[in-house]
Each structure stands twice: as C-alpha cells, then as structure tokens.
Amino acid sequence: xxxxxxxxxVIGRRDFTAxxxxxxxxxxxxxxxxxxxxxxxxxxxxxxxxxxxxQPRVAVIASASEFAKLAAARSQLGDAMGDRPGVELVxxxxxxxxxxxxxxxxxxxxxxxxxxxxxxxxxPHLTGAVDRxxxxxxxxxxxxxxxxxxxxxxxxxxxxxxxxxxxxRTRAITAQTGQMILFFLTIILAGMTxxxxxxxxxxxxIEVLAAAVPIESIFVGKLFAMLVTSLVGIAVWLGxxxxxxxxxxxxxxGAIPAPAVGTAAFLVxxxxxxxxxxxxxxxVFLSIGAQASTVREVQTxxxxxxxxxxxxxxxxxxxxxxxxxxxxxxxxxxxLSSPLVMVARAAEMPELWPHLxxxxxxxxxxxxxxxxxxxxxxxxxxxxxxxxxxxxRKSAA
Amino acid sequence: xxxxxxxxxxxxxxxxxxxxxxxxxGDTRAVDGVTLGVPTxxxxxxxxxxxxxxxxxxxxxxxxxxxxxxxxxVLGHERPLDAAQEIGYLPEExxxxxxxxxxxxxxxxxxxxxxxxxxxxxxxxELLAGHGLGDWARKPIRSLSKGMAQxxxxxxxxxxxxxxxxxxxxxxxxxxxxxxRLEELIRRQARNGVTIIFSTHVIAHAExxxxxxxxxxxxxxxxxxxxxxxxxxxxxxxxLRTRSQNGPWRNTIPxxxxxxxxxxxxxxxxxxxxxxLKALIDGGxxxxxxxxxxxxxxxxxxxxxxxxxxxxxxxxxxx
Numbered sequence: 001x002x003x004x005x006x007x008x009x010v011i012g013r014r015d016f017t018a019x020x021x022x023x024x025x026x027x028x029x030x031x032x033x034x035x036x037x038x039x040x041x042x043x044x045x046x047x048x049x050x051x052x053x054x055q056p057r058v059a060v061i062a063s064a065s066e067f068a069k070l071a072a073a074r075s076q077l078g079d080a081m082g083d084r085p086g087v088e089l090v091x092x093x094x095x096x097x098x099x100x101x102x103x104x105x106x107x108x109x110x111x112x113x114x115x116x117x118x119x120x121x122x123x124p125h126l127t128g129a130v131d132r133x134x135x136x137x138x139x140x141x142x143x144x145x146x147x148x149x150x151x152x153x154x155x156x157x158x159x160x161x162x163x164x165x166x167x168x169r170t171r172a173i174t175a176q177t178g179q180m181i182l183f184f185l186t187i188i189l190a191g192m193t194x195x196x197x198x199x200x201x202x203x204x205x206i207e208v209l210a211a212a213v214p215i216e217s218i219f220v221g222k223l224f225a226m227l228v229t230s231l232v233g234i235a236v237w238l239g240x241x242x243x244x245x246x247x248x249x250x251x252x253x254g255a256i257p258a259p260a261v262g263t264a265a266f267l268v269x270x271x272x273x274x275x276x277x278x279x280x281x282x283x284v285f286l287s288i289g290a291q292a293s294t295v296r297e298v299q300t301x302x303x304x305x306x307x308x309x310x311x312x313x314x315x316x317x318x319x320x321x322x323x324x325x326x327x328x329x330x331x332x333x334x335x336l337s338s339p340l341v342m343v344a345r346a347a348e349m350p351e352l353w354p355h356l357x358x359x360x361x362x363x364x365x366x367x368x369x370x371x372x373x374x375x376x377x378x379x380x381x382x383x384x385x386x387x388x389x390x391x392x393r394k395s396a397a
Numbered sequence: 398x399x400x401x402x403x404x405x406x407x408x409x410x411x412x413x414x415x416x417x418x419x420x421x422x423g424d425t426r427a428v429d430g431v432t433l434g435v436p437t438x439x440x441x442x443x444x445x446x447x448x449x450x451x452x453x454x455x456x457x458x459x460x461x462x463x464x465x466x467x468x469x470x471v472l473g474h475e476r477p478l479d480a481a482q483e484i485g486y487l488p489e490e491x492x493x494x495x496x497x498x499x500x501x502x503x504x505x506x507x508x509x510x511x512x513x514x515x516x517x518x519x520x521x522x523e524l525l526a527g528h529g530l531g532d533w534a535r536k537p538i539r540s541l542s543k544g545m546a547q548x549x550x551x552x553x554x555x556x557x558x559x560x561x562x563x564x565x566x567x568x569x570x571x572x573x574x575x576x577x578r579l580e581e582l583i584r585r586q587a588r589n590g591v592t593i594i595f596s597t598h599v600i601a602h603a604e605x606x607x608x609x610x611x612x613x614x615x616x617x618x619x620x621x622x623x624x625x626x627x628x629x630x631x632x633x634x635x636x637l638r639t640r641s642q643n644g645p646w647r648n649t650i651p652x653x654x655x656x657x658x659x660x661x662x663x664x665x666x667x668x669x670x671x672x673x674l675k676a677l678i679d680g681g682x683x684x685x686x687x688x689x690x691x692x693x694x695x696x697x698x699x700x701x702x703x704x705x706x707x708x709x710x711x712x713x714x715x716x
Binding site: 006007010011014018022200203204205206207208209210211212213214 | 456459460461478481484486488490491492493494495496497505506508509510511550
C-alpha cells in the first residue's frame with residue numbers, strides 16, 4: 001500500500017468510526033423516518049380537515065324511493081372515482097306549490113342548500129346559485145344519469161399481467177424515486193463531510209494531520225470515509241425497507257414491475273451512481289470547506305453549489321420518461337447530472353452497455369475533480385488569515 | 398549546498414538544515430532568507446517576538462507548507478514528509494478531537510506517523526500512566542483541563558519515538574509546574590538522542606534548555622549559533638560600588654557608564670579586569686564591591702534583535 005493510501009486509510013478509519021459510533025449517526029439513520037412521519041401526520045390532518053369541510057348541499061324534492069335511487073347513484077360514483085362526491089344530497093318531501101317550496105328551501109337557513117333539484121325523474125330542474133357548466137351541476141347530472149339508467153349486465157373484469165402502459169408508469173416512478181434518493185442523500189452526506197472538515201479546522205486538528213501525512217490523503221480519507229458511512233446507512237435503510245414492505249404488504253410488493261435492467265442490477269447501479277454522484281459533489285464541497293474557516297463562510301460559499309445542484313436535479317428529472325431524448329443524452333454526458341440521469345435510465349431502459357460507458361465517463365471526471373479539488377484543498381486548507389485580495393477587488397479599491 | 402546539507406544530515410551531523418528560505422503570503426513576506434542548521438541530538442531554540450515568522454519557518458521545515466524559495470533538508474530528506482514517521486510535531490494551536498478518548502487520541506497520532514494502532518494504544522497507556530494520567534486513559538479529551546489536554550497532545554507527539562521533535566511554543570498556556578515538567582521531558586528526550594527544535598518568545602526557557610538558537614525578527618534570522626556565541630556578542634558587565642565619591646579613579650570609568658544608586662554599571666574594558674582593578678585601587682576608589690557579570694541571553698537578544706523586539710519578548714503579548 002502506498003504511503004498516500006495508507007495515510008488515507010488512517011484518516012478514513014478515524015472519520016468512519018467517529019461518525020458511525022456517534023449519536024449524530026443515529027439521527028442520520030432515523031432521518032428518513034421524519035419525512036414519512038411528517039407526511040403521515042400532515043396527510044391525516046389534511047384528510048380530517050377535508051372531511052370536516054362544508055360540502056355544497058343540494059336539496060332534492062322527491063319521494064323517498066326516488067331519493068334512494070339518487071343516493072345509491074351518488075355512492076356508486078364516489079366508489080368508482082376513488083373519492084367522495086363533492087355534492088351532498090338532502091332529501092325533502094314534496095309539499096304544496098313546487099316553486100314556492102324551492103324558493104323557501106333556498107331561503108332557509110336551517111337547510112343551508114346551494115341549489116334545489118326538483119322532479120328528478122320527470123322534469124329535473126336544478127335551481128340555485130350554480131353555473132350551468134359548473135361542478136355541482138355536472139355532478140348532479142351524472143348522479144341523475146346513473147340513477148335513471150336501466151340495469152345492465154355487470155362488468156366482467158379479467159386481471160392480467162401488467163400492461164406496457166402500467167409498466168412504463170411504474171418504472172417512471174421508480175426512476176424519479178431513484179433520482180430523488182440519490183440527490184437528497186448526496187446533498188446530506190456532502191454537507192456532513194463539510195461540517196466535519198470545518199470542525200477539524202476549528203479544532204486545529206488539521207495542522208496535526210497536515211504535518212504527518214500528505215494533504216491529498218486527508219482529502220481522500222475523508223471523502224471515502226463518508227462514502228462508506230453512507231453505505232452503512234443505506235444497508236440499514238434497505239434492510240428495514242425490505243422488512244417493512246414484506247410485513248406490511250404481505251408480499252404484494254412482488255407484483256410491482258421490476259426496473260428495466262432487473263432489480264438486482266438496478267440496486268447495484270443505484271449504489272454505483274450514488275457513489276459517483278457523492279464523490280463528484282463531495283470533492284467540490286471539501287474544496288469549498290478548505291477555503292472557509294467558519295460555518296457562516298461555508299454557508300455563503302456552498303450556497304451557489306447547492307442551488308446549482310438543485311438546477312441539475314431539475315435538468316436530470318426531464319430525462320424521466322424519455323431516456324433517448326436529446327435532453328436525456330445531454331444530461332448523461334454532463335458529468336454532474338450524469339449519475340442522476342443514468343439511474344433513471346436504469347429504471348426505464350433494459351440495455352446495460354450505456355451504463356458501462358457512463359460509469360467509465362463518470363470515473364474519469366471523478367479523477368479530474370478529485371485531483372483538482374485535492375490540489376485546491378492543499379493550497380487553501382491551512383490558510384487562516386484574511387482572504388487574499390483578488391485582482392478585481394484591487395482594481396475596484 | 399542542499400546536496401551538501403543532505404549529505405551532512407545523512408552522515409548524522411545536521412538533523413535539519415535550511416538555506417535561504419522565503420515565504421510570501423500575498424504582498425507580505427513572512428519568512429525572509431532564513432538559513433539555519435540544527436545539529437543532530439541538540440536542543441535548538443527559535444527565538445523571536447510574536448509574528449516574527451517562527452511558526453511559518455517551522456511549518457516550512459515540516460513540509461506543511463512549501464517555501465516560496467530556498468531549500469531545506471530534514472533528517473536527510475529533501476521532502477520533509479518523507480521523514481514524517483521519524484518526526485513529532487506539537488503545533489502552537491493545539492488540536493485534538495474532543496470526543497476521542499485520551500489513549501485513542503495518542504494512538505491515532507502515532508498511527509498518523511506509521512505506528513500500528515494496537516501498539517500505539519499500549520504505549521499510550523504506558524505514557525499516560527507515567528505522566529500521572531493513567532486514570533484518564535479512557536476518558537474523552539473534552540473532559541480534561543487545558544494543561545492535561547496539552548500533556549496528552551505532547552504524549553501523542555512522542556508516542557512513535559521520533560528522532561526529531563518540533564515544538565511550537567510548547568510552554569504557552571502551561572502553569573509553572575507543568576512548564577518545569579515539560580522542560581524535564583525535553584531534557585529526557587534529548588538524553589535519548591532526540592533532536593529537539595522549539596520556538597518560544599520566553600527567553601528564559603531557551604536559556605535553560607538550548608545549546609544553539611536562532612533569533613528571528615521580522616522574518617529574518619538576526620543571529621544563529623551557540624547560546625554562548627550570542628552572549629559573546631556583548632562584553633561582560635561590571636557593577637562597581639566605591640567608598641570614595643570622587644578622585645583620580647573616576648577617569649577609569651568608561652564614558653558610557655550608568656550610575657544607578659550607589660552603583661556604577663559599565664562594560665568591562667577590552668584590556669580586561671586586572672588593569673581595571675589596578676587603576677581603581679591606584680586611583681583611591683576604595684572598592685566596596687565589584688562584580689563582573691556574564692551577559693544573559695536577554696541582553697544578547699536586545700543587542701541582536703533590538704529593544705522593540707526584546708520588549709515584546711519580555712511582555713509576551715497574547716496572539
């Protein structure tokens with residue numbers, strides 16, 4: 001083992017153990033639970049709020065049997081749409097002058113209706129504060145249609161293996177999910193690496209390290225320690241995820257169509273692209289950290305990179321669903337978006353050779369970025385004085 | 398010249414040799430033509446006020462930063478990092494991981510210098526026990542006092558048994574007892590054949606410990622050589638007290654002499670003490686006391702680096 005690698009091993013081993021055996025790592029592991037819990041919590045609150053929201057009410061002047069048919073039709077439509085109908089029906093028995101009854105119902109604060117449907121099965125009229133082409137009129141019309149339709153033969157349903165359309169749709173979701181996981185995980189880990197470096201600079205440990213080992217090995221050791229740390233985290237999440245799916249879906253997850261390259265290959269490629277993405281972004285973040293001496297400086301310096309990364313994520317997301325489009329190919333060629341675009345491609349397209357090409361291409365760029373970043377790191381990491389005045393600032397002075 | 402230096406170092410004459418080192422930070426020249434040689438097995442002091450360029454010089458010698466120009470040779474290596482496993486370094490701004498246990502911190506510092514982690518832990522236990530910190534071996538650094546943490550870092554500096562020990566302001570922040578312990582540790586290391594370079598702005602430490610010194614002021618070496626050579630830059634001081642106030646003996650007193658209280662203070666004339674004594678006796682001075690003092694390193698420092706630099710050394714302003 002060369003001196004550089006041996007030193008990187010010492011640095012990386014310390015960083016790895018310090019991170020994995022820290023309380024912060026437990027929070028890192030349970031981190032993904034927070035979005036799930038928050039989603040469930042706010043989803044539940046949202047559903048409750050929605051269910052408690054005032055429904056537009058329509059009074060139906062009809063006999064009990066006629067109203068029963070309408071109510072059944074409303075329920076049937078709700079089931080088919082996967083949501084409850086927006087209009088609530090209120091049964092009112094006919095009494096006296098129909099026009100006077102309609103006017104009375106519209107004025108009544110007790111019923112609080114927006115419209116009145118009269119003679120639903122003879123000459124239906126909807127009177128009230130509604131538009132002819134609006135939602136309420138449309139829904140009432142559908143309910144009337146369903147209630148008045150003669151009985152037909154029940155629909156025979158034959159379940160088959162997933163169709164091409166459903167597979168494409170599921171794979172697009174897999175592609176988007178893969179991109180999101182890669183993006184967020186990379187951002188979190190690069191941030192963690194950066195804060196460790198800042199801590200070392202503020203602890204003055206960095207000088208002890210720099211006096212003993214080549215600066216490049218500090219850079220490489222830190223970068224790979226966090227990569228291995230993240231792989232531990234991913235392994236834990238995967239294990240928990242697989243167990244959760246097996247327990248809560250009772251094996252139904254097996255019916256989800258596999259990614260285009262196959263599940264095993266997709267998992268391997270996702271790990272590889274995650275490593276590539278992290279090494280590219282982590283190198284950039286470390287060289288930023290080398291130039292900053294305080295957390296505030298880091299935030300200022302890393303903000304443009306983070307914003308650029310979000311834009312790149314958006315650019316890569318355009319490739320989902322059109323893996324061979326010029327946009328997708330451009331995204332695969334551009335080094336910083338290439339891992340994100342290619343993980344989406346792995347979900348949607350079966351060929352493996354483009355991945356081999358992409359991995360070689362990305363590895364080349366990682367070599368360039370790590371080399372440049374490590375040199376920049378070496379030049380700036382031990383500078384603690386004021387930032388050197390640049391030529392444009394000199395000329396402005 | 399460098400080839401000669403490397404050859405000398407390989408032959409064991411010089412542990413460290415630097416020639417015409419300069420270092421520029423932007424428009425500021427922090428180190429300006431530093432040339433020095435540290436004999437193998439010696440205790441060598443870098444003296445100078447704060448901001449003189451001592452730390453930058455040490456960083457260049459250790460290969461932490463590269464010089465803008467000039468050459469260096471450390472333990473026979475032109476690239477100091479090639480000798481890293483044989484060097485121990487205590488930086489001026491101490492750096493330890495607060496969450497690390499003391500023995501792990503020492504073992505880690507050893508591992509950085511090539512010592513296997515297990516052996517490092519074993520030696521760390523021994524060193525901690527030997528310095529009264531055995532009970533703290535498995536406690537985190539953050540639980541130690543400043544002085545104890547400094548001791549742990551120093552032990553981490555020597556755990557791999559280096560041939561060259563570089564200490565940047567090692568006495569800063571230590572109380573008198575710990576300063577005395579550190580002085581003893583430095584002497585013990587030197588007795589074991591370790592070459593020691595330390596920087597300080599407290600002359601007393603250098604005077605007690607060093608065989609050779611370099612006085613640095615404003616990035617330049619104002620003096621480099623043995624402590625006695627520095628003292629020899631000044632003539633011995635005569636302190637004279639007489640019963641007589643006036644008389645022919647007064648012609649013996651040099652023109653630049655100071656009269657403080659009842660005492661005359663002046664440099665011993667080049668002719669030496671005997672002619673002076675004779676002239677004083679013959680002139681009827683009635684000598685009450687006469688002392689000839691060898692000048693201290695502080696006096697030599699004032700003469701070499703100037704009053705302003707010396708004032709900073711004595712006052713030791715915080716960095």
